[in-house]
Amino acid sequence: MKKPTLLLSVIFLAPIMALADYSESTFSKYENSAWISAGFTEGGFSLGADYEYGADRTYGIGGLTRFYKKDTTTTRGAHGIFMFGAFVRPHFHRRAWDLYITPGIAIVNIDATSGDDTTSLGPFFQVGLLYQMTDTMALGVENMITSVWFDDDHRGIVKEDIMFRGRFSF
Numbered sequence: 020m021k022k023p024t025l026l027l028s029v030i031f032l033a034p035i036m037a038l039a040d041y042s043e044s045t046f047s048k049y050e051n052s053a054w055i056s057a058g059f060t061e062g063g064f065s066l067g068a069d070y071e072y073g074a075d076r077t078y079g080i081g082g083l084t085r086f087y088k089k090d091t092t093t094t095r096g097a098h099g100i101f102m103f104g105a106f107v108r109p110h111f112h113r114r115a116w117d118l119y120i121t122p123g124i125a126i127v128n129i130d131a132t133s134g135d136d137t138t139s140l141g142p143f144f145q146v147g148l149l150y151q152m153t154d155t156m157a158l159g160v161e162n163m164i165t166s167v168w169f170d171d172d173h174r175g176i177v178k179e180d181i182m183f184r185g186r187f188s189f
Contacts, residue, residue: 042151043112046076049155049188054083056161058182061097062090065180071108078109083123085165087178089130099130100178102165104143117157121145127167127177134172141167141177147184157186 056067065088071081082105089099104125111118121144128138147161165178 042117056182062088096132115151117149139167139170
């Protein structure tokens with residue numbers, strides 16, 4: 020890495036890191052969290068929102084919703100997906116860092132690019148890493164895999180994404 024780039028990184032990141040609070044102490048202080056997700060997938064811009072109740076300082080329970088845009092303009096295409104579900108989210112805190120895994124189950128509505136649209140039930144799994152920026156805000160990234168069980172046309176993994184995440188505790 021070049022010296023000017025390193026210097027600029029330190030100048031901009033040092034104040035942010037100095038404001039950081041321990042992730043575990045935030046979880047101990049606030050029981051509720053609102054999460055937002057944003058990213059790009061095959062279909063274009065994707066959005067999501069979660070609510071998590073901190074049942075303990077090491078895990079939370081809650082619900083989520085995701086929207087993935089349908090794309091029929093490319094040769095590959097991408098199904099449109101709308102889902103909502105429930106989860107348990109264990110957290111592994113290390114100072115300002117929060118590594119979490121999230122198994123859950125969701126109702127998944129698939130707007131197919133070809134064939135029949137369907138609504139099915141299936142599991143999802145998330146792995147994410149957040150950095151506690153302030154006492155109430157954490158930012159990071161997440162990988163999510165969504166599957167469906169009961170539809171012959173779409174059985175198995177229907178979506179895998181990487182999204183930017185924000186958590187706001189209250």
